Amino acid sequence: MxxxxxxxxxxxxxxxxxxxxxxxxxxxxxxxxxxxxxxxxxxxxxxxxxxxxxxxxxxxxxxxxxxxxxxxxxxxxxxxxxxxxxxxxxxxxxxxxxxxxxxxxxxxxxxxxxxxxxxxxxxxxxxxxxxVGQVNEQVFLVNASLGLYPDLLEDREQFKSRFGRHRAVALVAAIATVMRAHRLLRLSIELDGVVRDLRTPTLFVGNNRLQLEQVGIPQASAIEHGRIAAVMLRPLGTAALLGLLLRGALGTLGDAERVVSFEFQRMTVTPSLPYGTRGVKVALDGEVRRMRSPLEFRVSGRPxxxxxxxxxxxxxxxxxxxxxxxxxxx
Missing domain, CATH: 3.40.50.10330 (Probable inorganic polyphosphate/atp-NAD kinase; domain 1)
Incomplete structure (x- = not known):
């Protein structure tokens, strides 16, 4: 209360x-x-x-x-x-x-x-x-992500510094990011005691019902029940990525065949990093930083x-x- x-x-x-x-x-x-x-x-x-x-x-x-x-x-x-x-x-x-x-x-x-x-x-x-969501000991209130989404945020900041802080600028930056070639992440994911290896352009973890509802992720309601939601994309090409960007704008991303989403309380992610790479690039509430692997995503035990x-x-x-x-x- x-x-x-x-x-x-x-x-x-x-x-x-x-x-x-x-x-x-x-x-x-x-x-x-x-x-x-x-x-x-x-x-x-x-x-x-x-x-x-x-x-x-x-x-x-x-x-x-x-x-x-x-x-x-x-x-x-x-x-x-x-x-x-x-x-x-x-x-x-x-x-x-x-x-x-x-x-x-x-x-x-x-x-x-x-x-x-x-x-x-x-x-x-x-x-x-x-x-509150956490990645290792770092808090996030809205979302945390790795792969394509942190790249999109970095491009968005560059566009905003040149053209201003407007939503239309953010959309143009997103299109520019998607048009570039991106390597797939190789991730080992441990969830509920089961380990799976997979490839994806991006992993997005959401702790904000409004944002998840806007793009059409069905697990949005889980945010009010002590859980957070993960969204991943199966490997796909540039044209398909642009199509998903449009679906997100229309609020139907969760219906796409190449989109996988699920809810959880705790998940451990271990990226396969190139030799010499110092940490993995992670975006927390729009700010990009390098973090040590493995990454433990979870709902914080304290509000x-x-x-x-x-x-x-x-x-x-x-x-x-x-x-x-x-x-x-x-």
């Missing part, structure tokens, strides 16, 4: 200057102004050159824990993941002010995409436990304590102050 709101807990905001399409200084000013008008104690830290977002997140979580506060991620999927990792490790409550492109995690939990509205929701929010919006009719006086301040403006 949800616990009562943390009405007076100070908020420690991690703001990624590179997230979103607006100016970080403007976002900082908006957050500070609205929280000050609500009477909520807060501190905002903006990412700086040379300081990794993960390190800043750990610092802010440490401060939040010392003062009985809440850490808040203001950024895209990568920022939210970094803050979630630190918050999950420490057992610290966490809030989100979404600044990304797709914002699957925020949308799944009813968090407004407009910054001013998200701040209002944060003031009223209740702490609720939410499911993330997320500040989720209350129904509108339960708004507090502090939230009413925010509403008045933002009416017709921010």
């Amino acid at each position: 949800p616990v009562p709101p943390i009405a007076d807990a100070p908020l420690f905001v991690v703001l990624n200057a590179a997230s979103g399409s607006g100016d970080a200084a403007d976002t900082h000013a908006l957050i500070s102004r609205l929280l000050a008008e609500s009477g909520r104690r807060h501190r905002v830290a903006i990412t700086q050159p040379g300081l990794r977002i993960a390190e800043l997140a750990r610092r802010m979580v440490s401060q939040a824990m010392a003062e009985g506060g809440v850490v808040v991620a203001a950024g895209g999927d990568g920022t939210i993941n970094a803050v979630a990792q630190a918050a999950h490790d420490a057992g610290c409550p966490m809030g989100v002010l979404p600044q990304g492109t797709f914002n699957y995690f925020s949308r799944s939990h009813g968090i407004p995409l407009d910054t001013a509205q998200a701040i209002r929701a944060l003031i009223d929010a209740r702490v609720e436990p939410v499911q 993330l304590y997320l500040l989720k919006p209350q129904p509108v009719q339960q708004a507090t006086p502090a939230a009413d102050a925010i509403a008045a301040a933002t009416a017709g403006g921010a």
